Amino acid sequence: MDLQYWPNDALGRREDGKFLQRFLTGRYEQVGGPFVLNIDAGWGRGKSYFLKCLGDQLEGGGHLVARVNAWKTDHADDPLLAVMAAIEDGLKPYAAKKSVREKIDALKHNAGSIVWAGVKGALVGAARRYGGDAVDEIADLAGAPAPPKSDGKSAKRAVSNDISAAVINEVESIADRAARSAIEKFRNAERSIESFKSNMSALLEVAFAAGAKAPFFVLIDELDRCRPPYALEMLERAKHLFDISEVVFIIATDTGQMKESIKAVYGSGFDSARYLHRFFDRTYNFEEPTLDAFLTMLRDRQPIDEAKLSVPEQWTSVQEAILVGIGGFDMSLRDFSQCYDLLERTPF
DSSP states (O other), X not given: OGGGGOTTOTTOHHHHHHHHHHHHHHHHHHTOOOEEEEEEOOTTSOHHHHHHHHHHXXXXXXXXXEEEEHHHHTTSSOHHHHHHHHHHHHTGGGTTSHHHHHHHHXXXXXXXXXXXXXXXXXXXXXXXXXXXSSHHHHHGGGGSOOOOOOOOHHHHHHHHHHHHHHXXXXXXXXXXXXXXXXXXXXXXXXHHHHHHHHHHHHHHHHHHHTTOEEEEEEEEEOGGGSOHHHHHHHHHHHHHXXXXXXXXXXXXXXXXXXXXXXXXXXXXXXXXXXXHHTTOSEEEEOOOOOHXXXXXXXXXHSOOOGGGOOOOTTOOSHHHHHHHHTTTSOOOHHHHHHHHHHHHHSOO
């Protein structure tokens, strides 16, 4: 029974999990991948609980699951590192097999090349900002022969023209070499990405042959809490590096908050909603929980010693007293949670 994977399910997220598992596995069997699902829910709607329990349920059904807490990993320079670590953890049940281990090592090598290319590009960009593209090479022109001694204006003009022509020719040569180098770097990056995808597919093929069920699920939580550039790069990595038929991403976000993060990077007038549609194939919304269900969830997570509470006679339970006493005000779930937290922490 799937009940074992959903303890204290006060908000009824088990039904969402059952539906989405059927939808995602059924879609994979009929259409294939890749696929990116966005779980869109505001604060207090149980996103983290849902991903944790859904991951347990998927693993219990034989699927491989990689779990990424983006908020805990946004100190990294590149989110690909966090995803790779999660993939390696998700493949642990099969890592003892030599074939799987070899594929993991090859994949990590590809990932390292992709990350290093980004780091190197950032370093080169910084050098160009502070020193110019060709300072050292142009400086070599200082070794040109000194102009001959002459008091004539024509001689000075001839020397000046010669030096100007030499500088122009050298700059053109440097620009040509830089263009060729940029194209080659681009081609190398493309080859690394294609190798990454190929090795990822080969790795999953070996894991599926060893008994794992397809598809491979990657669950990403807390993305809306990350630094905006990191959150956007995580989406880029998920969409462009993992557009592999065997991989399904489930990304839980407060999409309203994500839109604000995007605007923080691209400006307040940027169409962040349209931008997000580039990454998500489908969005699933949780229903708004009732205050009664939300309070039950809070009491499960932060029990109050009810022996220390005195409930007026007109209220039959602590639950009712809290709902009437606190919930009588028109407040958000976050505000209600903060009030409950104060009540739970208050010494009686």
